Amino acid sequence: MAPTETAPPETAPSDPPIQLLDRSGKLSTDDRLPLDLATVDLATLHRDMTLTRRLDTEAIALQRQGELGLWPSLRGQEAAQVGAAHALRRQDMVFPTYREHGVAWCRGLDPVALLGLFRGTTLGGWDPYAHHFNLYTLVIGAQTLHAVGYAMGLHRDDSTGTGDPDRDTAVLAFLGDGALSEGETNEAFVWAAAQNLPVVFFCQNNQWAISAPYSVQSRIPAAQRAAGYGFPGIRVDGNDVLACLAATRQALHRARSGGGPTLIEAVTYRLNAHTTADDATRYRPAAETEDWAARDPLERLEAHLRSTGAVTDDHFTDLEQRERDLAEQLRAGCRELAEPDPASPFEHTYAQIPADLRQQLREHLEFVSTGPQDGERQ
Amino acid sequence: MVKALNDGLRQALTDDPKVLLMGEDIGRLGGVFRVTDGLRKDFGDLRVVDTPLGEAGIVGAAIGLAMRGYRPVCELQFDGFVYPAANQIITQLAKLRHRSAGRISLPVVIRIPYGGGIGSIEHHSESPETYFAHTAGLKVVTCSTPHDAFHMIQQAVADDDPVVFLEPKRHYWTKGEIDPSSPQPLDRAVVRPEGTDVTVIAYGPTVPVALEAAEVAAEEGRSVEVVDLRSLSPWDTTTVRASVHRTGRAVVVHEAAHSHGFGAEVAARLQDEEFHFLEAPVVRVTGYDTPYPPSRLESDWLPGVDRILNAIDRSLSY
Numbered sequence: 001m002a003p004t005e006t007a008p009p010e011t012a013p014s015d016p017p018i019q020l021l022d023r024s025g026k027l028s029t030d031d032r033l034p035l036d037l038a039t040v041d042l043a044t045l046h047r048d049m050t051l052t053r054r055l056d057t058e059a060i061a062l063q064r065q066g067e068l069g070l071w072p073s074l075r076g077q078e079a080a081q082v083g084a085a086h087a088l089r090r091q092d093m094v095f096p097t098y099r100e101h102g103v104a105w106c107r108g109l110d111p112v113a114l115l116g117l118f119r120g121t122t123l124g125g126w127d128p129y130a131h132h133f134n135l136y137t138l139v140i141g142a143q144t145l146h147a148v149g150y151a152m153g154l155h156r157d158d159s160t161g162t163g164d165p166d167r168d169t170a171v172l173a174f175l176g177d178g179a180l181s182e183g184e185t186n187e188a189f190v191w192a193a194a195q196n197l198p199v200v201f202f203c204q205n206n207q208w209a210i211s212a213p214y215s216v217q218s219r220i221p222a223a224q225r226a227a228g229y230g231f232p233g234i235r236v237d238g239n240d241v242l243a244c245l246a247a248t249r250q251a252l253h254r255a256r257s258g259g260g261p262t263l264i265e266a267v268t269y270r271l272n273a274h275t276t277a278d279d280a281t282r283y284r285p286a287a288e289t290e291d292w293a294a295r296d297p298l299e300r301l302e303a304h305l306r307s308t309g310a311v312t313d314d315h316f317t318d319l320e321q322r323e324r325d326l327a328e329q330l331r332a333g334c335r336e337l338a339e340p341d342p343a344s345p346f347e348h349t350y351a352q353i354p355a356d357l358r359q360q361l362r363e364h365l366e367f368v369s370t371g372p373q374d375g376e377r378q
Numbered sequence: 379m380v381k382a383l384n385d386g387l388r389q390a391l392t393d394d395p396k397v398l399l400m401g402e403d404i405g406r407l408g409g410v411f412r413v414t415d416g417l418r419k420d421f422g423d424l425r426v427v428d429t430p431l432g433e434a435g436i437v438g439a440a441i442g443l444a445m446r447g448y449r450p451v452c453e454l455q456f457d458g459f460v461y462p463a464a465n466q467i468i469t470q471l472a473k474l475r476h477r478s479a480g481r482i483s484l485p486v487v488i489r490i491p492y493g494g495g496i497g498s499i500e501h502h503s504e505s506p507e508t509y510f511a512h513t514a515g516l517k518v519v520t521c522s523t524p525h526d527a528f529h530m531i532q533q534a535v536a537d538d539d540p541v542v543f544l545e546p547k548r549h550y551w552t553k554g555e556i557d558p559s560s561p562q563p564l565d566r567a568v569v570r571p572e573g574t575d576v577t578v579i580a581y582g583p584t585v586p587v588a589l590e591a592a593e594v595a596a597e598e599g600r601s602v603e604v605v606d607l608r609s610l611s612p613w614d615t616t617t618v619r620a621s622v623h624r625t626g627r628a629v630v631v632h633e634a635a636h637s638h639g640f641g642a643e644v645a646a647r648l649q650d651e652e653f654h655f656l657e658a659p660v661v662r663v664t665g666y667d668t669p670y671p672p673s674r675l676e677s678d679w680l681p682g683v684d685r686i687l688n689a690i691d692r693s694l695s696y
Contacts, residue, residue, distance in 0.1 A: 124477045124478045128481065139469045139470070142466065142469065145438020145439055146439075146470070148438070148442055149440060150443070152446075153442065153446025153448055156398075156424055183462075184438060191429075191430055191439060348475055349514050350515070350517075351483065351538040356612055
């Protein structure tokens with residue numbers, strides 16, 4: 001007999017995520033998440049979200065033109081990423097997944113550097129220490145443990161709880177809803193809790209892990225899991241840049257002060273497919289995507305800025321020019337990315353090349369420089 | 379050997395404040411084999427860390443600590459318990475230098491008590507060395523004497539690459555002299571007794587077995603040279619080739635399974651580079667292509683003196 005198909009489990013009811021900026025662009029306050037608007041640069045948030053989206057759009061176009069092998073789009077998640085990134089101090093360390101283009105942008109990376117991994121010119125592409133932004137990690141959840149280890153180092157370096165704003169440091173680890181199911185993420189939560197480490201886990205719950213809806217991963221909101229480990233969890237509207245900023249500021253402040261870890265669940269949506277190689281129409285209804293598109297994070301911030309007059313028209317016209325410049329920079333920069341040196345894999349496998357590997361390098365370079373011999377080999 | 383490792387780790391902790399030890403039960407208890415005995419008391423619980431029970435966590439956290447400038451030495455309690463950490467070791471630890479084009483250096487040591495012969499239960503007698511030797515970016519070494527244990531653990535800690543440090547647990551209680559001066563380089567094989575008729579290549583737990591076989595063979599008038607590889611990745615082809623170049627015969631010994639084992643690598647390199655000097659095929663004496671057996675079968679399952687002597691006979695029969 002065929003097994004009986006069971007209905008998917010109901011997700012437990014929960015309070016709506018905390019929101020400070022609704023989908024029409026109207027501000028509100030919430031006692032659980034105080035935010036002093038005098039400390040918020042709305043124009044910069046809007047600029048960074050807009051340019052991040054443009055970066056994403058251009059990268060998708062470059063993939064379609066064959067310039068990139070693949071691109072994981074962040075469209076729809078700009079508020080979560082830019083909000084979280086604006087809560088960072090320079091010395092804080094970020095451990096991203098592979099979709100944090102908005103955080104990378106805010107950390108000051110050359111946006112062209114983000115393309116190398118997807119063009120095949122590099123496996124990394126930037127200096128993780130210079131920007132306090134680690135390389136992208138493709139193995140789901142693996143980076144959460146690196147964040148924990150880095151936080152253990154901070155604890156040993158007396159880099160938390162001193163009260164010195166230039167010294168106190170925290171770690172911000174990004175993960176997705178799929179990573180919640182990985183054993184390594186569980187270990188990271190256990191270690192962070194048991195050692196009260198200065199690490200903030202920022203989960204962008206974008207509802208889909210490739211084709212698996214959130215109900216495949218969990219019956220409760222991600223933020224509720226934190227209580228089981230013994231640290232605070234907070235659930236915010238991930239399409240609300242102010243809620244994301246406020247929650248991350250609060251959590252990073254606690255971490256830097258020695259107050260330990262926090263799990264932030266930013267409830268958002270991956271408006272595009274998982275990557276340019278994916279076809280989301282095979283597993284999710286268009287109506288769902290349209291519904292989330294109506295909660296677009298950029299549109300609500302723009303509506304707020306326009307309705308309150310918080311910025312002048314110049315802001316928007318300047319931004320359009322910056323978008324065009326960025327697009328041009330990406331198109332030209334992508335094609336100008338240096339081809340990798342065939343010696344580079346050999347040179348960077350170990351601190352010093354072992355003798356046998358040096359011999360392999362010699363043979364490989366000779367093969368590469370000679371090329372195929374006419375008539376001998378195809 | 380336990381004392382030698384303990385002394386070596388103590389020296390490493392003393393020499394460099396960035397060195398720290400982490401693992402399950404290594405602090406209060408001093409490790410299930412007591413390799414870290416007394417170190418927590420002397421260096422504190424921030425440098426000798428009792429971790430939660432999670433092997434991926436131990437290696438993953440060590441990566442983050444190394445990125446913050448530390449030199450973590452991880453203990454994975456038994457060979458059969460390394461696999462939960464395999465993802466972190468293979469996809470992250472081994473690859474981050476390469477991924478970062480040399481910007482990220484991860485001086486992490488992973489100590490693993492390994493090998494059989496102690497009458498233990500499942501998962502406590504395995505030889506996982508080739509999984510790691512086959513992974514670019516890792517170094518894999520194993521000691522066979524207290525002298526090497528003392529020096530090699532310090533060299534592994536000082537190395538800027540990740541090192542899988544395999545400790546032959548059945549020789550933990552072996553006694554031996556330590557010469558504190560001038561250790562061999564970490565990646566260098568050592569010729570234990572010199573000989574002229576046949577070269578036996580061994581490492582870690584099988585070195586004392588090979589030495590015993592060499593002594594028995596000597597009584598039969600055969601001069602056996604034993605090469606202790608010490609390092610499996612990279613491995614010292616120069617020393618092995620020079621030996622086989624002279625003897626013309628090679629026997630490789632390991633506890634790990636036969637097929638795809640390290641012996642296959644040694645045999646392939648010798649036939650490739652010493653083809654004209656080989657008088658006989660390279661013979662392998664190894665564990666079998668089965669999971670590790672119940673302990674009551676292990677003494678015959680493991681490569682022992684008699685099987686090595688048979689292999690020497692076979693090599694000399696050509």
